[in-house]
Amino acid sequence: MKVHFIAMGGSAMHNLAIALHKKGFEVTGSDDVFTEPSKSRLDKFGLLPVLSGWFPEKIISGLDAVILGMHAKQDNPELLEAQQKGIKIYSYPEYVYEQSKDKKRIVIGGSHGKTTITSMILHVLKEASFKFDYLVGAQLEGFDTMVQLTDAPLIVIEGDEYLASPIDRRPKFHLYQANIGLISGIAWDHINVFPTFESYLQQFAVFIDTIIANGELIYCEQDRILKKLVTDNTSNVQKIAYSSPEYTIDNGVTSIIYQQKKYPLKVFGGHNLLNMEAAKTVCKSLGIEEENFYKAMATFKGAAKRLELIGSNLQTNVYKDFAHSPSKLSATINAVKQQFPNRKLIACIELHTFSSLNKTFLQEYKSTMDDADQAIVFIDNHVLVQKNMEPYSAQQVKEAFNNEDIIFFDQAEDLFAHLKNLNYKNTNLLLMSSGTFAGTDLTGFAETIL
Structure with missing residues (x-):
């Protein structure tokens, strides 16, 4: 079987490409950008294209299937070529x-x-x-x-x-x-x-x-x-x-x-x-x-970024978690407080997804951080610019969360300077996001405060 991936660099897409390669398929693919870890992992299996970008000439008549990733757009030149040649196009779940x-x-x-x-x-x-x-x-x-x-x-x-x-x-x-x-x-x-x-x-x-x-x-x-x-x-x-x-x-x-x-x-x-x-x-x-x-x-340690312990000493645990929606946010905060009732909790959420940054949906976060001893909200201004969305004020965030004690940051350097200066005696730190906190090395940061 010969298959070609359009938008091969995505998390699910590159893993599916590797799985089919292991199964004996002839796999090719394209993307306009390859980031880690997909870049190294595709390279390890000889699947990383020499050049990034879209190349309609890769869509040859002998292909058994084209697998289309969500990152591609409807006018993608490789997609248009596959449609013109009548090659079967699948989404990865298909x-x-x-x-x-x-x-x-x-x-x-x-x-x-x-x-x-x-x-x-x-x-x-x-x-x-x-x-x-x-x-x-x-x-x-x-x-x-x-x-x-x-x-x-x-x-x-x-x-x-x-x-x-x-x-x-x-x-x-x-x-x-x-x-x-x-x-x-x-x-x-x-x-x-x-x-x-x-x-x-x-x-x-x-x-x-x-x-x-x-x-x-x-x-x-x-x-x-x-x-x-x-x-x-x-x-x-x-x-x-x-x-x-x-x-x-x-x-x-x-x-x-x-x-x-x-x-x-x-x-x-x-x-x-x-x-x-x-x-x-x-x-x-x-x-x-x-x-x-x-x-x-009893031996299950959890999935990556799901209440993942990234640093600890006798008085402090530092966790990172994928929580980003209101229900996940409140459940994760409650979990850490219940597990360590005698420790304070500093909880920090990065609002990163389209939903969480939507002014209407933001109201869904009402009271979700009330159980934290210190609640911090971070919205990276660079992300708002990329998404062409209006910036938030601290007061807008406090009103949406129904919590006047929330501390708000829109610059990563200010956020981590604040976190670095806090007292972590008998205190846990919980860092929550589906993003990357502006590319910050969270494990390295945990080492500095511990």
Whole structure:
């Protein structure tokens, strides 16, 4: 098989390219820019193009497929050439389905927790020596790539609700046709595509309808909106609910209690325990007993950037987390406060996504940082210029968060100068963003304050 990737440098795209290369496909690709880690990883497998840019001459008639990334635009010259030559064009979720249509497909959806739940399932399946393929949105310890496609009978897919490609406006998770579909919860996101909560909610109703007949829908019954959506749905699927498990916290260590036995964990937080129950429910459906699941989870360290410990000493832990939406922000802050009730918490959020920077959506952050002892909001002015958006004042941010004590920064150097001068005695620092804090080396910064 010969396949060509348009916008090959993306996170999912370059991992899919490597997976197909490993499967024996002849893979080519293009992009206007290649950044790390995709640049080095593609180069390692001999897939990095000599030149960046778009080259219509790469679209040859012998191609079996063109895989189109979201980064490309509708007038991309390679895309236009493929359309003119009548070559089959897939979005990456379409092509993942094409490669897994004969497998049992587990699709993990929801507004939050998708990566963590998928990671937990993969960890347990690996411990149990299952043969499986996967697509996950973060680099995991013990896994070389974020995508694997082999002859395994089973695939676990993180099902994003964002759009499939520039010419396919369907959410990605609609395309996988799950045998087992999971929804972790619903909280409005992607306002640039789903301008109302109702339009966003509808995507999850459609996802349920895409689960194959007599398949399974696993869902969190503690999410009131999700529970009603599932109750009202009449699809021919088996509905299986999950909820928070029994647990205890001793000396900063969270343990699950199952059949009067404790299973100590390396991860913590109420949202992660819910994620764990979601993963357990999936694994039980695949034949893994609860006791074996919890034993395997004792060695699970978490996915990259998900409450990731990047530095610590006897009095301070520094975490970075992918939290960016209101629900993720409040859940992550609550998790750290609950795990370390006798420590102060300095919580800093970088608002980076289109939704979080939208003046209307910003109101959704009301009171989400109230549990932090010091709450800091950072909006990089350079990002606003790039997105052609108006800058924010400190007062606008305080009003949106309904918190007059919030400290606001719009320059990274000012933010990190402030953080560097704080007293971290008996205090944790939580740095949250789906961006990069203006390219700051967070691990290096953690070392300086510790």
